Amino acid sequence: MSAFYERFDRHDGGEGVKGRSTHYCPGCGHGLAHKYLAEAVESLGVQNRTVAISPVGCAVFLYYYIDAGNVQAAHGRASAVALGQKLARPDSIVVSYQGDGDLASIGLAEILQAAQLGIPITVIFVNNAIYGMTGGQMAPTTLMGQRTATSPEGRGRLMGEPLRMAELIAQLDGPVYVERVALYDNKQRVKARRAITKGIRLQVENRGFAFVEVLSECPLHLGLTPADAERWIKEKMLPVFPLGVKKDVSASRDVWPAWKAPNMDPAAVHAVVGGATDRVPRFCTRFPRELWGPVDDDIALKLAGAGGDGAQTAAMIVARAAINEGFDATHIPSYGPESRGGTSYADVRIAEDEVLSPAAPRPNILLAFNAPSLAKFEPLVADGGIAIYDSTVVPDPPRPADAIHRVPVAATAIAQELGRVTVKNTVALGALAAATRLFPAETFLTAIRQALGDKPALLELNERAFRLGAASVCGR
Amino acid sequence: MVANALQPIVRMAATADRTKPIVVPDYCKGCGRCIDACEHHCIEPGRDIDPATGLVPVRIHLEHCTACGLCFDACPEPYGLRPAFFDAEGSERPRVARHDLAGTPTPEPIPDAVAALPPGQPLVIKGVYASAVGAILAGCRHFFGYPITPSTEGAELMARLLPHLDGQFVQAVSEVAAINMMYGAGAAGVRATTFTSSPGFSLMLEGLSYMVGATVPGVVVNVMRGGPGLGNIAPGQSDIKLACRGLGHGDTHAIVLAPSTPQEMLDLTMLAFDLSFKYRNPVIVLADGYVAQMTGRVTLPRTMVRPGVPAWAVAGDEAHRRNLITSIYLSETELEARNERLFAKYARITDAEPRADLFQCDDAELLIVACNTPARMAKGAVRTLRAQGVKAGLFRPLTLWPFPICALAPVLSRARRVVVVEASDGQLEDEMRLAISRADLATPSITSVNRYGGVLPSHDEIVSRVIGVARPHALGATA
Numbered sequence: 017m018s019a020f021y022e023r024f025d026r027h028d029g030g031e032g033v034k035g036r037s038t039h040y041c042p043g044c045g046h047g048l049a050h051k052y053l054a055e056a057v058e059s060l061g062v063q064n065r066t067v068a069i070s071p072v073g074c075a076v077f078l079y080y081y082i083d084a085g086n087v088q089a090a091h092g093r094a095s096a097v098a099l100g101q102k103l104a105r106p107d108s109i110v111v112s113y114q115g116d117g118d119l120a121s122i123g124l125a126e127i128l129q130a131a132q133l134g135i136p137i138t139v140i141f142v143n144n145a146i147y148g149m150t151g152g153q154m155a156p157t158t159l160m161g162q163r164t165a166t167s168p169e170g171r172g173r174l175m176g177e178p179l180r181m182a183e184l185i186a187q188l189d190g191p192v193y194v195e196r197v198a199l200y201d202n203k204q205r206v207k208a209r210r211a212i213t214k215g216i217r218l219q220v221e222n223r224g225f226a227f228v229e230v231l232s233e234c235p236l237h238l239g240l241t242p243a244d245a246e247r248w249i250k251e252k253m254l255p256v257f258p259l260g261v262k263k264d265v266s267a268s269r270d271v272w273p274a275w276k277a278p279n280m281d282p283a284a285v286h287a288v289v290g291g292a293t294d295r296v297p298r299f300c301t302r303f304p305r306e307l308w309g310p311v312d313d314d315i316a317l318k319l320a321g322a323g324g325d326g327a328q329t330a331a332m333i334v335a336r337a338a339i340n341e342g343f344d345a346t347h348i349p350s351y352g353p354e355s356r357g358g359t360s361y362a363d364v365r366i367a368e369d370e371v372l373s374p375a376a377p378r379p380n381i382l383l384a385f386n387a388p389s390l391a392k393f394e395p396l397v398a399d400g401g402i403a404i405y406d407s408t409v410v411p412d413p414p415r416p417a418d419a420i421h422r423v424p425v426a427a428t429a430i431a432q433e434l435g436r437v438t439v440k441n442t443v444a445l446g447a448l449a450a451a452t453r454l455f456p457a458e459t460f461l462t463a464i465r466q467a468l469g470d471k472p473a474l475l476e477l478n479e480r481a482f483r484l485g486a487a488s489v490c491g492r
Numbered sequence: 493m494v495a496n497a498l499q500p501i502v503r504m505a506a507t508a509d510r511t512k513p514i515v516v517p518d519y520c521k522g523c524g525r526c527i528d529a530c531e532h533h534c535i536e537p538g539r540d541i542d543p544a545t546g547l548v549p550v551r552i553h554l555e556h557c558t559a560c561g562l563c564f565d566a567c568p569e570p571y572g573l574r575p576a577f578f579d580a581e582g583s584e585r586p587r588v589a590r591h592d593l594a595g596t597p598t599p600e601p602i603p604d605a606v607a608a609l610p611p612g613q614p615l616v617i618k619g620v621y622a623s624a625v626g627a628i629l630a631g632c633r634h635f636f637g638y639p640i641t642p643s644t645e646g647a648e649l650m651a652r653l654l655p656h657l658d659g660q661f662v663q664a665v666s667e668v669a670a671i672n673m674m675y676g677a678g679a680a681g682v683r684a685t686t687f688t689s690s691p692g693f694s695l696m697l698e699g700l701s702y703m704v705g706a707t708v709p710g711v712v713v714n715v716m717r718g719g720p721g722l723g724n725i726a727p728g729q730s731d732i733k734l735a736c737r738g739l740g741h742g743d744t745h746a747i748v749l750a751p752s753t754p755q756e757m758l759d760l761t762m763l764a765f766d767l768s769f770k771y772r773n774p775v776i777v778l779a780d781g782y783v784a785q786m787t788g789r790v791t792l793p794r795t796m797v798r799p800g801v802p803a804w805a806v807a808g809d810e811a812h813r814r815n816l817i818t819s820i821y822l823s824e825t826e827l828e829a830r831n832e833r834l835f836a837k838y839a840r841i842t843d844a845e846p847r848a849d850l851f852q853c854d855d856a857e858l859l860i861v862a863c864n865t866p867a868r869m870a871k872g873a874v875r876t877l878r879a880q881g882v883k884a885g886l887f888r889p890l891t892l893w894p895f896p897i898c899a900l901a902p903v904l905s906r907a908r909r910v911v912v913v914e915a916s917d918g919q920l921e922d923e924m925r926l927a928i929s930r931a932d933l934a935t936p937s938i939t940s941v942n943r944y945g946g947v948l949p950s951h952d953e954i955v956s957r958v959i960g961v962a963r964p965h966a967l968g969a970t971a
């Protein structure tokens with residue numbers, strides 16, 4: 017009883033002998049590993065749920081044989097593909113079948129991540145100490161001194177020592193079960209069959225990641241008869257790759273929680289993406305076109321300070337305020353390493369219908385939280401524009417060159433009086449609102465309330481900060 | 493030989509629980525592994541070459557056979573050594589219902605459904621967030637990604653939101669792993685996405701080639717930044733060539749969508765999923781760092797998608813058991829035929845899916861061609877130029893592949909001058925030139941406004957260049 021196809025239709029059309037025999041060389045260990053896999057899948061009653069991931073290597077055609085869902089993966093990526101498959105369909109029983117080149121060389125990163133994540137998948141790792149498919153080149157598991165096509169004088173020091181994957185995987189926290197088995201005699205084959213069955217059973221029980229390394233014969237590239245290849249494994253490989261259970265916490269480890277079906281409920285989705293149904297009140301009667309200086313179709317603002325001054329949040333509130341009023345607005349931050357520690361600045365553009373260029377190379381309004389920001393951006397302010405700056409931090413700036421209005425606001429001092437220096441950006445916004453009359457105060461306050469939606473405790477403080485900021489520049 | 497040996501076996505098999513083996517010579521490779529396995533020396537090397545295989549199958553004598561079964565477990569061939577309840581031809585007498593590929597019915601597809609969303613206020617969110625929201629509204633609950641600026645916030649939002657919708661977020665060990673997790677999830681027929689940025693996109697190309705080859709859908713959002721190499725994290729458009737012409741090895745193509753606003757980040761990401769599953773092909777949302785990082789007004793659509801299960805999916809259940817996802821076609825004729833099917837698909841896409849946005853092109857004598865954020869600067873430039881009496885228009889491809897040549901052709905017949913505005917060394921221009929040439933149109937006079945290294949062309953640069961093109965004499969006078 018096994019989960020082999022009754023006829024291998026994919027093996028050259030399944031015609032003739034190929035419909036019933038594998039593509040492997042006589043005596044190749046892959047056939048045995050396939051057989052134990054096929055029998056385990058059948059005996060555990062999970063054939064309909066099984067998805068086998070075929071690797072690149074001699075086992076690339078695993079999908080010719082295993083009567084289950086089949087996915088063929090790129091070289092080394094089978095365990096990443098297996099993870100994607102398992103997470104997509106958690107009820108499936110996913111088996112990643114990989115050789116030594118695939119898993120222990122090009123796919124090292126993928127297998128280590130899959131193992132450490134510990135999500136229940138089963139990995140069958142066939143270690144035959146050689147690259148079979150490409151014609152007998154050195155594998156990461158090739159023995160020292162072993163001659164291969166790419167170690168013609170024998171594997172030497174410069175080529176590194178063979179990699180013991182079972183031991184490597186076993187010392188990770190993720191896996192529940194790691195065993196190395198062999199195929200060279202009846203006793204070993206019984207153990208191999210049991211190990212593969214157990215590896216899959218642990219997945220069926222949702223217990224965790226299982227890894228079975230199979231020392232396997234490649235008679236072709238060893239240049240040995242199948243019987244001699246069996247002996248070679250026993251005598252040469254075993255000392256380097258000792259057999260046995262390397263880790264088994266399957267009895268003590270909690271099973272994974274049941275996997276839930278993804279939630280596709282529209283109300284839940286709408287809430288999760290932040291959809292709001294309440295109408296936001298409007299306070300503007302028209303676009304603030306001729307409030308100060310000449311503006312074209314849109315208004316440009318630059319808000320700048322040190323990281324932590326809150327320039328980005330203030331910019332976001334201005335953009336939100338504009339959008340609440342039915343205008344278009346954009347906010348683009350300076351981002352990345354340049355925004356760490358150093359100057360953080362934001363460009364905001366507001367247009368009646370559509371913002372075009374989102375950058376503000378010539379801002380109509382500058383809000384500067386420190387001296388470098390004021391020095392850097394004030395010269396860029398458009399004619400007739402306004403530069404608002406924190407006069408606590410920049411008490412005595414040098415005279416501006418151009419015809420711009422300067423509005424000092426003691427943002428930091430006012431915030432300190434309020435007992436929380438972080439509200440200085442709200443104080444500055446109040447000053448900006450009063451000095452520019454961009455939008456009514458209520459427009460800004462509504463946007464601030466929206467921004468603080470999840471922190472209502474801070475609402476009153478911010479409203480006071482805003483009003484104090486506005487009052488401090490009124491009547492100038 | 494088999495038939496002669498068969499009679500006594502069947503009798504013995506009938507009397508015992510365990511069965512004795514027969515060798516099916518055509519399926520035995522003569523490896524001899526069963527010989528050592530038999531402790532009763534029932535099996536010996538053969539002498540006759542099997543005409544069907546050219547190999548020498550073993551011979552078996554069952555006088556001392558105890559039906560221990562060890563030889564079965566030693567035989568690497570599924571049908572080489574079989575229990576005797578097989579007939580002489582090696583056909584199994586079915587014990588359980590077995591599925592032959594040819595005999596299994598094709599599963600029925602479960603179609604996608606559309607569900608109404610409550611009406612609401614516009615969101616004020618940045619472009620990458622809008623793209624993440626679009627993915628969720630498109631029914632994507634699986635995200636596999638690796639952090640890279642300036643796309644990372646999209647991944648961060650997915651990490652925050654997906655658990656609330658019982659979705660899965662995996663931070664992969666690399667972009668290589670991420671795209672292969674996408675391959676696995678896409679093969680299972682679910683809507684998966686990843687967000688990346690230029691260097692990460694380079695790493696995903698191998699996986700994208702496999703997805704195209706194995707017809708696996710999935711949406712990759714690539715937020716382009718300055719290159720080559722590490723370059724910088726400022727906005728760029730230098731992956732147009734990769735996305736349109738270089739999706740890994742082989743003759744690959746994928747629809748490439750180019751958003752200009754946060755709103756389009758949402759809309760085009762949603763569209764990307766539909767197109768990806770419609771054509772069973774990955775789709776690339778090609779943004780730039782500016783539109784991704786930009787916060788703006790984003791109105792939610794009135795509906796969202798509840799994905800079904802495609803018939804071809806390897807969904808881990810009985811209905812889909814026969815399915816195979818692979819890009820292997822060993823014989824040249826098969827691969828050629830398969831590639832012809834791929835190319836026929838590309839042709840259908842080229843017919844049906846080009847999209848463009850035209851602004852004041854009807855009477856334009858000079859056409860600006862731009863996409864992503866530079867198209868916004870270009871649109872502003874068109875307004876300025878019109879105010880100065882230059883009949884300019886903006887042609888903005890929304891699909892970079894397929895290039896919307898059908899929409900461009902009629903306006904090109906009037907506007908014989910074209911100015912391409914882009915933050916790359918002519919990659920958009922090359923797409924346009926190729927499309928013009930393939931459509932056998934006369935090549936117009938093409939000028940370009942390029943910036944690189946993370947700088948986008950500005951409104952003023954575009955205006956002055958266009959004026960130089962439109963009024964060369966005026967420029968000559970001042971130069």
Ligand code: SF4
Nearest residue numbers: 041044074148234235
């Ligand atoms: S080359 Fe080696 S591993 Fe590959 S099929 Fe032949 S014997 Fe097996």
Ligand code: SF4
Nearest residue numbers: 530557558560561563
């Ligand atoms: S069943 Fe046992 S005794 Fe009989 S041939 Fe096989 S190995 Fe030998």
Ligand code: SF4
Nearest residue numbers: 520521523524526567
């Ligand atoms: S183990 Fe199988 S393939 Fe090998 S000789 Fe025996 S019956 Fe034939």
